Amino acid sequence: MASSSSSYVNGNRNCHGDNPQVKRAKWVVPSSRMAKNTHNPIRQIVDNMKIEPNPEKKMIALSIGDPTVFGNLEPPREIEEAVIDCIHTRKYNGYAPSIGYESARAAIAKYYTCPEAPLEAKDVIFGSGCSGALDLCISVLANPGQNILVPRPGFSLYKTLAESIGVEIRHYNLLPERGWEIDLDHLQSLVNEDTAAIVVNNPSNPCGSVFTKEHIQDILQVAERLRMPIVADEIYADMVFSGHSFHFMASLTTEVPILSCGGIAKRYIVPGWRLGWVLINDRHGAFEAEVRTGLQRLSQRILGPNTLIQAAMPRILEDTPQSFYEEIMAHVQRNAELFFNGVSKIPGLTPIMPCGAMYMMVGIDIDKFPAFTSDVEFTQRLVSEQSVFCLPASCFQYPDFFRVVLTLPEEMVSEACERIQEFCAQHYMEEIAANGAL
Numbered sequence: 030m031a032s033s034s035s036s037y038v039n040g041n042r043n044c045h046g047d048n049p050q051v052k053r054a055k056w057v058v059p060s061s062r063m064a065k066n067t068h069n070p071i072r073q074i075v076d077n078m079k080i081e082p083n084p085e086k087k088m089i090a091l092s093i094g095d096p097t098v099f100g101n102l103e104p105p106r107e108i109e110e111a112v113i114d115c116i117h118t119r120k121y122n123g124y125a126p127s128i129g130y131e132s133a134r135a136a137i138a139k140y141y142t143c144p145e146a147p148l149e150a151k152d153v154i155f156g157s158g159c160s161g162a163l164d165l166c167i168s169v170l171a172n173p174g175q176n177i178l179v180p181r182p183g184f185s186l187y188k189t190l191a192e193s194i195g196v197e198i199r200h201y202n203l204l205p206e207r208g209w210e211i212d213l214d215h216l217q218s219l220v221n222e223d224t225a226a227i228v229v230n231n232p233s234n235p236c237g238s239v240f241t242k243e244h245i246q247d248i249l250q251v252a253e254r255l256r257m258p259i260v261a262d263e264i265y266a267d268m269v270f271s272g273h274s275f276h277f278m279a280s281l282t283t284e285v286p287i288l289s290c291g292g293i294a295k296r297y298i299v300p301g302w303r304l305g306w307v308l309i310n311d312r313h314g315a316f317e318a319e320v321r322t323g324l325q326r327l328s329q330r331i332l333g334p335n336t337l338i339q340a341a342m343p344r345i346l347e348d349t350p351q352s353f354y355e356e357i358m359a360h361v362q363r364n365a366e367l368f369f370n371g372v373s374k375i376p377g378l379t380p381i382m383p384c385g386a387m388y389m390m391v392g393i394d395i396d397k398f399p400a401f402t403s404d405v406e407f408t409q410r411l412v413s414e415q416s417v418f419c420l421p422a423s424c425f426q427y428p429d430f431f432r433v434v435l436t437l438p439e440e441m442v443s444e445a446c447e448r449i450q451e452f453c454a455q456h457y458m459e460e461i462a463a464n465g466a467l
Contacts, residue, residue: 062195063193069185078409082418086415086416091418096295096436097301102357103298104299107349111344112341115341127332134155134306137306137346148308152309153307154306155328155333162290162291162292166226166288167226167228169323170260170320172195172225175197176197176221177198177228179200182203228260229259231263232385235432237389237390258288259285260290261289261290268296270383279310286312286315288310288320289308290308293338293345297345297349304334360436364435365389365435366382368380368435371447376453377397378393387434389432389435390432395407417452420432
C-alpha cells in the first residue's frame with residue numbers, strides 16, 4: 030500500500046510527496062541567507078584595490094593587525110614551554126567542555142577578578158579567539174531586526190557578525206579632537222526600543238586610544254540611565270603606553286551588566302592560538318535568567334576552542350614575566366613616537382598620537398591631494414609608487430584617514446616615513462583655484 034508521505038513519479042520515488050514541480054531543472058544549490066548577509070568590510074575594500082607594489086622598493090605592510098608578520102616580536106619562551114608540556118602529557122587531546130576546562134576558566138577568573146567586579150570560573154566562557162567571544166555576545170543579546178551600537182571608526186568585525194544574523198549596526202561617533210572619546214550625545218540619539226546592546230572598544234582598534242577613568246564613568250552613566258547592557262571589547266586590555274592607565278569597564282560600575290571580551294592574541298603575540306573569552310559581569314541578576322544559559326548553549330555550536338592552549342592557560346598567566354609585557358609596549362610606544370614625529374612634518378597629513386594598543390590613525394587633507402578622490406585611492410597609489418601599504422580607514426567607516434600598525438621593526442618606521450613624505454611631496458598642492466587650476 031502506498032505511503033501517504035511519498036509517491037512514485039515516472040517510476041522514480043518522489044521524496045517530496047505528490048508534488049513533482051519541486052524538482053529543480055538543473056543543479057543550482059543556493060547558499061543560506063546568513064552566508065549572503067556575511068560581509069567583511071575590510072575584505073570588500075582591500076580585495077578590490079589594485080595592490081601592485083613598486084618592484085624597485087621592498088614592501089612595507091603597515092596594514093595587517095598581526096604582530097607576528099615581521100618576525101621581530103615573539104611570544105615569551107615560558108608560554109611555549111607550557112604548551113609543549115601539555116602536549117607531552119597526552120591528557121588534552123580529547124574534547125573539553127564546550128565552555129572550556131574549569132581549571133583554565135578558574136585561572137582566568139583569578140587573574141582578572143577584583144573587589145569591584147568579582148569573578149569565578151562559572152563567569153568565564155571560552156571562545157575561538159576574541160572574535161569568537163564577540164560572536165557569542167552579539168548572538169546571545171540581539172535578535173534579527175534589533176540593533177546594536179558600535180563605534181565609528183571601529184573594528185569591522187562587529188558589522189560582519191551582526192549583519193550575518195540580521196542585526197542592524199548603528200555607528201556612534203568617536204571624536205578625534207578629543208583623543209577618540211565617544212560622542213555620548215550622538216550615541217544616545219541612536220537608541221530606540223530595538224537597541225539590544227552597546228559595544229565599547231577600549232583600548233581601540235583602529236585608533237589606539239585609551240579611555241580615561243572619567244570618560245568610562247560617563248559612558249557607564251549613559252548605559253545605566255538607558256538600562257542598556259555593554260559588550261566591552263577589551264582584547265587590548267593593559268596594552269597601554271607609559272603615562273596612561275587601563276581600566277576594565279566592569280571595575281567601575283555596580284549597576285551596568287557587562288560582557289567583557291578578551292583573549293591572548295595580541296598581548297602574548299599569538300593570534301593563531303585562537304583562545305578568547307567572555308567574562309560575565311552580572312549586575313542585579315540581569316544575565317542570570319537567560320543570557321548566562323544562552324552563552325553556554327551557543328558555545329556548543331563549535332564545542333570549544335583549542336584544548337592544548339586552554340590547558341596551558343594557568344601557566345601562561347602565572348609564568349609570563351612582567352618584563353615581557355613592558356618590553357612589547359615599550360617597542361610599540363617608540364614606534365608610535367617615531368611615526369608621529371615623522372608624519373607630523375608632512376603637509377597634508379595629521380597623525381593622532383595613540384595611547385596604547387598597536388595602531389595609529391592618520392588624517393588626510395584629501396582636498397590638498399587633487400590626484401585622489403578618496404583614502405582608498407590615496408593608499409592604493411602609495412603602494413604602487415612607494416611600496417608602503419596603509420589600510421584606508423574607509424574599512425572602518427571613516428573616510429579620509431588611514432591606519433598604520435606599529436609592531437614593525439624600528440628601522441622600518443623611519444623608512445616608511447621617508448617614503449610617505451616623498452609620496453606626499455609629489456602629490457600635495459597647497460592651493461587649488463575654484464576652477465581646478467593651480
